[in-house]
Amino acid sequence: MDELIARTLNAAQLRGASYADVRVVETTRQSLLVRNGTVQGIGQSEDVGFGVRVVADGALGFASSHRMELEEAERVADLAVRIARASALVKREDVDLGPPVVQRGTYRTPVEIDPFTVSLEAKLELLLRADAEMRRVRGVTSTEAEMVFIRQRKTFASTEGSWITQEILESGCGIEATAVRDGEVQRRSYPNSVGRHQQTRGYEFILEQDLVAHAPRIAEEAVALLSADPCPDAVTTLILGGSQVALQIHESCGHAIELDRVFGTEAAYAGTSFLTPDRLGRFRYGSEVVNIVADATIPGGLGTFGWDDEGVPAQRVDIVREGIFVGYLTDRQSARRLLRWLGPSPYVTGESNGAARAMSWNRIPLIRMTNINLLPGTWRLEDLIADTDEGIFMDTNRSWSIDDRRLNFQFGCEIAWEIKRGKRTRLLRNPIYTGITPEFWRSCDAVCSEEHWVLWGTPNCGKGEPGQIAHTGHGASPARFRNVRVFGKR
Amino acid sequence: MLGERRVAELLKGALAQARIGEVEIVLLAGHEALTRFANNTIHQNVAETNGEAAVRLAVGKRLGSAITNRLDPEALAQAIAQAEASARRAPETPDFPGFPAPQPTEPVFAFDEAAAGATPEDRARLVGEVIRLAEEVGAVASGALSTAVEEVAVANSKGVFCYHAGTRVRFRTVVHREDGSGYAERAAWRWDALHVPSLARSAVDRALQAQHPREVPPGVYPVLLDPYAVQDMVSWLGYAGAGALAVQEGRSWMNDRIGTKVLSDLLTLWDDGRDPAGIPLPFDFEGVPRQRVVIVDRGVPRGPVYDTVTAARDGKPSTGHALPKAWPEAASLGPLPTHLFLAVGDATTEDLLRALGEGLYITRFWYTRLVHPRDCVVTGMTRDGVFWVEGGEIAYPVRNLRFTQGYVQALAGAKQVGNETYLLSNGRFGADRVPALLLESFTFTGVTEY
Numbered sequence A: 001m002d003e004l005i006a007r008t009l010n011a012a013q014l015r016g017a018s019y020a021d022v023r024v025v026e027t028t029r030q031s032l033l034v035r036n037g038t039v040q041g042i043g044q045s046e047d048v049g050f051g052v053r054v055v056a057d058g059a060l061g062f063a064s065s066h067r068m069e070l071e072e073a074e075r076v077a078d079l080a081v082r083i084a085r086a087s088a089l090v091k092r093e094d095v096d097l098g099p100p101v102v103q104r105g106t107y108r109t110p111v112e113i114d115p116f117t118v119s120l121e122a123k124l125e126l127l128l129r130a131d132a133e134m135r136r137v138r139g140v141t142s143t144e145a146e147m148v149f150i151r152q153r154k155t156f157a158s159t160e161g162s163w164i165t166q167e168i169l170e171s172g173c174g175i176e177a178t179a180v181r182d183g184e185v186q187r188r189s190y191p192n193s194v195g196r197h198q199q200t201r202g203y204e205f206i207l208e209q210d211l212v213a214h215a216p217r218i219a220e221e222a223v224a225l226l227s228a229d230p231c232p233d234a235v236t237t238l239i240l241g242g243s244q245v246a247l248q249i250h251e252s253c254g255h256a257i258e259l260d261r262v263f264g265t266e267a268a269y270a271g272t273s274f275l276t277p278d279r280l281g282r283f284r285y286g287s288e289v290v291n292i293v294a295d296a297t298i299p300g301g302l303g304t305f306g307w308d309d310e311g312v313p314a315q316r317v318d319i320v321r322e323g324i325f326v327g328y329l330t331d332r333q334s335a336r337r338l339l340r341w342l343g344p345s346p347y348v349t350g351e352s353n354g355a356a357r358a359m360s361w362n363r364i365p366l367i368r369m370t371n372i373n374l375l376p377g378t379w380r381l382e383d384l385i386a387d388t389d390e391g392i393f394m395d396t397n398r399s400w401s402i403d404d405r406r407l408n409f410q411f412g413c414e415i416a417w418e419i420k421r422g423k424r425t426r427l428l429r430n431p432i433y434t435g436i437t438p439e440f441w442r443s444c445d446a447v448c449s450e451e452h453w454v455l456w457g458t459p460n461c462g463k464g465e466p467g468q469i470a471h472t473g474h475g476a477s478p479a480r481f482r483n484v485r486v487f488g489k490r
Numbered sequence B: 001m002l003g004e005r006r007v008a009e010l011l012k013g014a015l016a017q018a019r020i021g022e023v024e025i026v027l028l029a030g031h032e033a034l035t036r037f038a039n040n041t042i043h044q045n046v047a048e049t050n051g052e053a054a055v056r057l058a059v060g061k062r063l064g065s066a067i068t069n070r071l072d073p074e075a076l077a078q079a080i081a082q083a084e085a086s087a088r089r090a091p092e093t094p095d096f097p098g099f100p101a102p103q104p105t106e107p108v109f110a111f112d113e114a115a116a117g118a119t120p121e122d123r124a125r126l127v128g129e130v131i132r133l134a135e136e137v138g139a140v141a142s143g144a145l146s147t148a149v150e151e152v153a154v155a156n157s158k159g160v161f162c163y164h165a166g167t168r169v170r171f172r173t174v175v176h177r178e179d180g181s182g183y184a185e186r187a188a189w190r191w192d193a194l195h196v197p198s199l200a201r202s203a204v205d206r207a208l209q210a211q212h213p214r215e216v217p218p219g220v221y222p223v224l225l226d227p228y229a230v231q232d233m234v235s236w237l238g239y240a241g242a243g244a245l246a247v248q249e250g251r252s253w254m255n256d257r258i259g260t261k262v263l264s265d266l267l268t269l270w271d272d273g274r275d276p277a278g279i280p281l282p283f284d285f286e287g288v289p290r291q292r293v294v295i296v297d298r299g300v301p302r303g304p305v306y307d308t309v310t311a312a313r314d315g316k317p318s319t320g321h322a323l324p325k326a327w328p329e330a331a332s333l334g335p336l337p338t339h340l341f342l343a344v345g346d347a348t349t350e351d352l353l354r355a356l357g358e359g360l361y362i363t364r365f366w367y368t369r370l371v372h373p374r375d376c377v378v379t380g381m382t383r384d385g386v387f388w389v390e391g392g393e394i395a396y397p398v399r400n401l402r403f404t405q406g407y408v409q410a411l412a413g414a415k416q417v418g419n420e421t422y423l424l425s426n427g428r429f430g431a432d433r434v435p436a437l438l439l440e441s442f443t444f445t446g447v448t449e450y
Helices: A002-014 A070-088 A120-135 A203-209 A211-226 A242-254 A332-342 A381-386 A437-442 B004-017 B073-089 B120-136 B196-209 B227-239 B244-248 B308-314 B349-356 B407-412
Strands: A019-035 A038-056 A059-065 A104-108 A142-158 A163-181 A184-190 A197-199 A234-240 A292-295 A316-321 A372-374 A390-402 A408-420 A423-429 A432-436 A444-447 A454-463 A468-476 A479-487 B022-038 B041-059 B062-068 B140-156 B161-177 B180-188 B219-225 B269-271 B293-297 B340-342 B359-372 B377-390 B393-397 B401-406 B414-425 B431-447
Touching: A002 A019, A002 A038, A002 A070, A002 A142, A019 A120, A038 A070, A038 A120, A038 B041, A038 B073, A059 A070, A070 B022, A070 B041, A070 B120, A120 A142, A120 A163, A120 A211, A120 B073, A163 A203, A163 A211, A163 A454, A184 A211, A184 A390, A184 A408, A197 A454, A203 A211, A211 A408, A211 A423, A234 A242, A234 A408, A242 A372, A242 A390, A242 A408, A242 A437, A242 A454, A242 A468, A381 A423, A390 A479, A390 B359, A390 B377, A408 B377, A408 B401, A408 B431, A432 A437, A437 A444, B004 B022, B004 B041, B004 B073, B004 B140, B004 B161, B022 B073, B022 B120, B041 B073, B041 B120, B062 B073, B120 B140, B120 B161, B120 B196, B140 B196, B161 B196, B180 B196, B180 B359, B196 B377, B219 B227, B219 B349, B227 B269, B227 B293, B227 B340, B227 B359, B227 B377, B227 B407, B227 B414, B227 B431, B244 B308, B340 B414, B349 B359, B349 B414, B349 B431, B359 B401, B401 B407, B407 B431
Parallel strands: A038 B062, A059 B041, A104 A163, A234 A390, A372 A468, B180 B377, B180 B414, B219 B359, B340 B431
Antiparallel strands: A019 A038, A019 A142, A038 A059, A142 A163, A163 A184, A163 A197, A234 A479, A292 A316, A292 A372, A390 A408, A408 A423, A408 A432, A432 A479, A444 A479, A454 A468, B022 B041, B022 B140, B041 B062, B140 B161, B161 B180, B219 B431, B269 B293, B269 B340, B359 B377, B377 B393, B377 B401, B401 B431, B414 B431
16 A cells, blocks of 8 residues: 555656545445344445545646556546646635645544454344334334444545555444324434434444443333424424534524635535625624634544545534634645735634544545534533423424524424423424524523533535545534524424 | 446356345446636546445345445355345345346437547537537626546346446536626537537527526516526425435325326426436346336326335335435435436427516526425525516526425416427436426525625
8 A cells, every 4th residue: 555655656656646646545344234123234344445636837736546456546546646637727726735745644433442353233223122122102003223333444645745544434323203193203213313313432332322221211201292292383492412512503593604614616506605704703603602713623523533635633623602603614725815804813824723524435534523522511401491481492403404604594303392490391393493503503692511511423514526525523412592483294 | 347247147147156045236337537616717527437346135035235346256256145145134124025026128229429439529529519609799608618437336136137338428518707607518318419619609608698687576576497496496396305215204295195186287207217308227227127107197296206115105016216225315205206307398498488478487497495395395496597578589698596485276277388308318318308388486585796
């Protein structure tokens, strides 16, 4: 592999690249899916290849291949340079990556139990037991239980002198129960919806989730929701469970702070952002209790690593401090552009804060979320509910939609309870809330404490063309928002 | 490109080595290049060569699978061994009907040498033309132009071997100018079927029309939907309920409606993976020939599409709509339609505007998500050009709106169908061909400030 990397870099330079980097990525994935009591799939996949990114004639080109051969390395390097030169036919300015980044080292996700050493039988037994517990509940019509384990080994090398090897390991799991009656379909999930919760940890993460213990509860809730009252139409106080706060952060903050979106390079697909550079350092994004960081260094997050895919070290940076918007997620190019745009300031250094991430060898790094975390507040959840005279508590995301500038959102949850005089009362089905991002975060008057704080994993974040799925983390605890419009099924 | 002979040798050789059980191998290989532009410059320009083989192996009714992207005999043998090891440790899947037996599959020609041979310079020149058109009016263009060669093969130990090589080209652009934007998109398998400059011109024109939008309050309005928005509706109907698994589990919009007229009788929707007017793939990922399946016939749901597992449950033959089941993303979805066609009508855009009289004319929907499956209730935003229509003519652009709408109910109120169809990529191995639609009512639940 070292020879392939060296040959690729050398070939790119010989063909005229002023900069080149190579990433070799090898991914092993194991997935287990149980559906309605039967094993739907036990699969393992291996995927290996390399991608070369070059600057030639002041423009970027990228080519990649799954054929790990020296001859192919020459072809791919040649193609990348040719593509860069074609890009240069339609360029406005030369690519500026800023000062060289020279990094050498290794990083490995710390794990207690390597999930690839745990037997298939043990994993299946756990899933089948959880599935059986759900199916035991009368009225449940379909069930699903899954586990996913991913090991990604990657080597990054550049003509600037970087050489980095990393091994990132992820473990994920989840269960879902669906109940159908009289045209009503209700689903409950645990620990999170969209299939699973996931972290960069080992099999100990799976054991901690205790799927079997939670299975009867979510199955019962799915059935109970069939006959629950619909969520009323109202403008009221809303308390969101931690995983839904995580989703709210992801959609209305995480994407909005991606500096490539801000500069319009995702305009045709993912969209742009309302957090324009003139707002940096002065815009009131949320209330004073809203403190958000991007932290690629925190253990366990899906956005935790040693270096990003441009070889920039993992960092923790402030995004929202006491409600004021103070930081973007950046890569090398966009950080330089922001510096040219705004000049140096406490919020603008011209250096990447390490958010360039690629899905695999066959994709270029884009600015992606790392772990975008809402820092914990001081409230115990019980106290927060007791402190709420009237409102609705919603939990676990069911649907999510937001406009292309990340302002107007509408999120549905799996379950809700009415809050009356400080108590969680009747169950409500099909709850939905909607709002405008800064108005919503400014209405946040309480965030729950560390004891409720979970580093949630989002393993399904789409962006870019060709499409890339990123795995991002979002630390969050339940939080309260005032004067929110809520409604049920329309 | 690997070519049929090499693929056949590789897959049949691997199957011959398998010692036990039934084995199925799905191979996906190809080369894709994509030139992406924004701010009137090419900013991302990429190419990929890749190939994957997905093995499913059954020991009796015990199933295992493995995927590799190393396409050599040794790697395939390892994948088969791995799938076998998994299968041996798996409990039985009682309703596994076995892999299908061979059926005659007529090939469909959908390979264009010009698309396969398109160079980075070819793509850059066309993108340059798009940018020039935008710059002429002080606008900013973004988008992507891609070309791909795709090889798909399915083989199993019962003697199935199917191979298809096709090309795919796709262009999309969003053009922004001040406070308005326009959009254009098409897919094709022939390079010269993609008229990039005329598509760019239409997006530029739409952006110019969309300047200085006014606010229209949320409410229920009649709407004229461009085919881009119609594809979103058709795609959700397909994804969230036109597959047999959703119907069998009672979570489809078709449940309790099959055979009953619930949509406008102007609407006929079918899936046809063999029609060269789409992006054909003549067999599914179990190697079963794709059938033309009428999903809605003049407003009446006729039934879902099947793979072998769901078909066996209902005592029917597969319609050839299996997804690649070894891929985890597809494992729990069941069969899906991936080549949808909505019947064309006879109304021109002017006819449709005149018939709309007063209401909203919408370019496309964005970030749509399923809220409730049984009525296919979806929420999303409008994007890239919304207009208020009065007296059958566009009066002025309006700000984007959020909608929450049951697609089944909305399509029950289809009043007219456009006389032109667009072929639009659906990201699921195919593309959909749809016309514009005039709908009696559509529910908007919020507005944005732009």
